Amino acid sequence: MTEAEGGCGTVGAIIGLWRWRRNPLRRTTDLVEAWLALATLLLVLFAAPLAGAAVGVSVQGTLQKAVRDQRKDRxxxxxxxxxxxxxxxxxxxxxxxxxxxxxxxxxxxxxxxxxxxxxxxxxxxxxxxxxxxxxxxxxxxxxxxxxxPLDAATATAHSTLAGFGAAVLSAGLLECGRRLILWHMIRRRHTRWDRAWAKAGPDWGKADTGS
Incomplete structure (x- = not known):
């Protein structure tokens, strides 16, 4: 997978799992990027909704208690x-x-x-x-x-929005994490290329280098 392909997004990286499985040009980082994208996608599909549901349930419980308390006091x-x-x-x-x-x-x-x-x-x-x-x-x-007092319907609406917001935020954080890891991988790749080029540069074009 080229750098351009690696930056195309999660779906393109996941497709690379199949594309690179037997390709002789495959690098270790190609598979790492693809597996990272697949793991991120699975977490976005399953973990983020669970996090949103957990937040929604927690907020719902807190707000409904506030509804009951306010109904008693007002x-x-x-x-x-x-x-x-x-x-x-x-x-x-x-x-x-x-x-x-x-x-x-x-x-x-x-x-x-x-x-x-x-x-x-x-x-x-x-x-x-x-x-x-x-x-x-x-x-x-x-x-x-x-x-x-706060009414039950309003409390439910607020808890639903809180859960949805938590799910979206979790998905965004997961994708940001994936991009951050990918950015570090690309920087390390560029560093290795620079070192290899600096090592080969002084001998480039000499007769005994086979050029």
């Missing part, structure tokens, strides 16, 4: 609009399923899970809130406003 509470503040509707909430629900800033009353009455400025998922309108908010057990 409470869905009904609030009643006292009055709408003068500012206009806020931007849509990106965490809502549609991402198109208009929100408004209002003064509202609600009762904390521990029974404490609360009043404060909150964001209502109402386009045109009127006094007495009811809406839902998330609070801690003392009635303090808190963000909505």
């Amino acid at each position: 409470h869905h509470v009904a609030a009643v609009v006292v009055r709408k503040l003068s500012r206009g509707p806020l931007a849509p909430d990106p965490e809502t399923p549609s991402g198109r629900n208009a929100h408004s800033r209002v003064v509202a009353d609600w009762t904390a899970p521990d029974g404490t009455p609360r009043r404060g400025t909150v964001i209502a998922d109402l386009k045109s809130p009127l006094p007495g309108d009811r809406f839902s908010i998330w609070t801690d057990r003392h009635g303090r406003i808190i963000g909505r």
Whole structure:
């Protein structure tokens, strides 16, 4: 296998396993490059997906635990609009399923899970809130406003992306490792050629060298 062929990629190197098996011009490095490419391909096909699956399962477990913990610590509470503040509707909430629900800033009353009455400025998922309108908010057990808990579907989506990213990263690292080893092999080959040429150079063209 020539250097150009060696740099053509993993598939070309693997083909070299068959091409060079009985070729008298075969060098040891030709087979090493081909076996290295085959090993890398097998690892990319099998080890990288396993690594991605392991990361995905681990992240899924962590996020699902966070979902359960947040569900225990955060409470869905009904609030009643006292009055709408003068500012206009806020931007849509990106965490809502549609991402198109208009929100408004209002003064509202609600009762904390521990029974404490609360009043404060909150964001209502109402386009045109009127006094007495009811809406839902998330609070801690003392009635303090808190963000909505992570939902199971979002956690699963994040874990899937993490697993896919880990698989892609593993495959990329394996290919980078193969290319790095190949680069070192080619450098060593060039070094041997330079030494051989330097040794033969002083005698090149002399009558007694058979030229």
